[in-house]
Amino acid sequence: MSGNVKTLYASDGQTPWEIEEGTTMSITGTFYDESDAAIALSAISAFTFTLYDVISREIINSRNAVNVLNASIGVVTSSGVFTLRLTVDDAIIVGCKGDDVVEAHRAQLKWTWNDGTADRTDMDEYEFGVRNLPTLS
Numbered sequence: 128m129s130g131n132v133k134t135l136y137a138s139d140g141q142t143p144w145e146i147e148e149g150t151t152m153s154i155t156g157t158f159y160d161e162s163d164a165a166i167a168l169s170a171i172s173a174f175t176f177t178l179y180d181v182i183s184r185e186i187i188n189s190r191n192a193v194n195v196l197n198a199s200i201g202v203v204t205s206s207g208v209f210t211l212r213l214t215v216d217d218a219i220i221v222g223c224k225g226d227d228v229v230e231a232h233r234a235q236l237k238w239t240w241n242d243g244t245a246d247r248t249d250m251d252e253y254e255f256g257v258r259n260l261p262t263l264s
Contacts, residue, residue: 132233132252149215154253158207158238161247165207166240171231173239174201176211180221181231181254189221190214192237211236218257226261 134143146152158166158174174197178190195201199214211234223230237250 132254134254143254143256145258146218147258148220148260150218151215152218152255153211154211154213154234154236156209156251157247158203158209158240160240160242161249162220166238167195167207168203168205170240170242171196171203171207171238172241172246173237174199174203174209175237177235177237178213178217179233179235181233183222185221186213186223187219187232190217209236209238220257220259223259226259228259229256230259232257233253 129219144152152207158171160166167225173194176190177192178187179185180187182187193199196213197203200214202210202212211233220228220230234253235250236247236253239246239248241247
């Protein structure tokens, strides 16, 4: 397992990615095997997603090891390119207090595939910020 934590960055490549609470975002990438070859969809048996707050470790929106392989919010193409579409309910503040504070969240992605000999599992984590918006009165 690689178990990489990847910070998502804005288009400038330097600013950490932030979304505002109550908005949507997508995470896109490619599933690779241990030799860095793309894994075909036909070999993938599971694509699970866990979403949690980095500091408290609280699970967000009941997203705890949910299998999203070509169902609900997860799409995988025949060549192993994935898109995970986070919903407005995934972009919530669970611990930070105060307006305009950024809370760090992680999306843990695990995928299982068969390499022709045995089942294999790998994972990556993607970290991004969720900004607490000022409340209007």
